[in-house]
Amino acid sequence: MNKIDTDHIKTSNLSPDKALYIIKIGGNVIDNSENLHHFLKDFEALDGFKILVHGGGKVATQMAEDLGIESKMVDGRRITDIETLRVVTMVYGGLINKNIVAQLQRFGNNAIGLTGADGNFIKAVKRPVKTIDYGFVGDIVKDSINPENISRLMEAGFTPVFCAITHDGEGQLLNTNADTIASALAVSLSGLYETTLIYCFEKKGVLKDIDDEESLIREINPQHYEELKVERIIHSGMLPKLDNAFTAIACGVKAVIIGKSDDLGQLKDNKPFGTRLTKNA
Numbered sequence: 001m002n003k004i005d006t007d008h009i010k011t012s013n014l015s016p017d018k019a020l021y022i023i024k025i026g027g028n029v030i031d032n033s034e035n036l037h038h039f040l041k042d043f044e045a046l047d048g049f050k051i052l053v054h055g056g057g058k059v060a061t062q063m064a065e066d067l068g069i070e071s072k073m074v075d076g077r078r079i080t081d082i083e084t085l086r087v088v089t090m091v092y093g094g095l096i097n098k099n100i101v102a103q104l105q106r107f108g109n110n111a112i113g114l115t116g117a118d119g120n121f122i123k124a125v126k127r128p129v130k131t132i133d134y135g136f137v138g139d140i141v142k143d144s145i146n147p148e149n150i151s152r153l154m155e156a157g158f159t160p161v162f163c164a165i166t167h168d169g170e171g172q173l174l175n176t177n178a179d180t181i182a183s184a185l186a187v188s189l190s191g192l193y194e195t196t197l198i199y200c201f202e203k204k205g206v207l208k209d210i211d212d213e214e215s216l217i218r219e220i221n222p223q224h225y226e227e228l229k230v231e232r233i234i235h236s237g238m239l240p241k242l243d244n245a246f247t248a249i250a251c252g253v254k255a256v257i258i259g260k261s262d263d264l265g266q267l268k269d270n271k272p273f274g275t276r277l278t279k280n281a
């Protein structure tokens with residue numbers, strides 16, 4: 001992903017250089033109503049413009065199982081046949097998205113729930129079949145996100161809440177990983193706002209020992225990341241998350257943090273929070 005051309009925007013009435021937080025929450029937080037409630041309260045209390053992106057893979061897997069549909073993941077991506085697409089559309093675009101919006105409204109935040117199809121905000125292309133057929137999984141089309149339109153929504157007082165559904169512009173909905181959506185939005189909006197991308201999940205951040213919450217790694221640069229991969233300190237879902245995170249840093253996003261959803265309030269109090277990703281020294 002390249003940094004977007006923003007010269008035309010600087011001359012418009014939009015608001016360059018304002019702070020924007022793009023925060024993504026994962027399935028384990030969404031699945032726990034207490035954690036979700038706590039997180040949404042802290043999210044609401046953050047100053048500046050905000051966008052929330054949510055996954056919900058865990059809930060979708062459970063719902064699919066209830067309906068007798070088996071879930072298959074390959075390299076952290078869901079094989080999405082037509083039945084599975086129906087389930088994820090209902091779960092991400094409906095159940096989870098609308099519950100989050102309703103809770104934010106209760107806290108006085110004028111949230112508006114969106115898929116990538118709404119407002120044509122995020123266009124994707126069905127992943128081509130190579131060795132694996134992922135079905136209706138969408139890869140975001142480069143430069144397809146229009147940051148000005150999203151900015152207008154925020155300037156009008158709305159807080160966009162994006163789920164993990166995109167579209168191809170030809171009438172087809174697609175399932176797109178929420179970490180990737182958050183990173184693509186952050187890159188696109190970083191020309192208009194001082195953008196901080198935050199991945200919130202159930203652990204304190206990237207840990208040296210996944211079973212020891214006290215082993216938090218405070219800072220990682222790309223070189224350190226390569227070493228951590230070789231040592232297998234980082235694995236499974238954390239790999240695509242960090243790949244997305246470093247892409248965002250390389251493409252102009254001011255800061256990327258990976259931390260615990262329960263600790264988000266520390267950011268407002270200027271206390272250390274999670275693992276901060278940096279460029280190579």
Ligand SMILES: Nc1ncnc2c1ncn2[C@@H]1O[C@H](COP(=O)(O)OP(=O)(O)O)[C@@H](O)[C@H]1O
Pocket residue numbers: 025026027028029055200201202203205206207208209210233234235236237238239241
């Ligand atoms: N070094 C690490 N520190 C923390 N988590 C790690 C690490 N390596 C792998 N993980 C795994 O990555 C997971 C987070 O990725 P994922 O499940 O995709 O997140 P999300 O809930 O945001 O979708 C954690 O639950 C943990 O099991």
Ligand SMILES: CC(=O)N[C@@H](CCC(=O)OP(=O)(O)O)C(=O)O
Pocket residue numbers: 025026027028054055056057058060076077078088137138164175176177178179
């Ligand atoms: C293509 C693909 O894999 N999409 C993801 C979208 C949801 C997601 O990203 O949820 P978490 O953040 O909770 O993992 C999926 O269906 O699991």
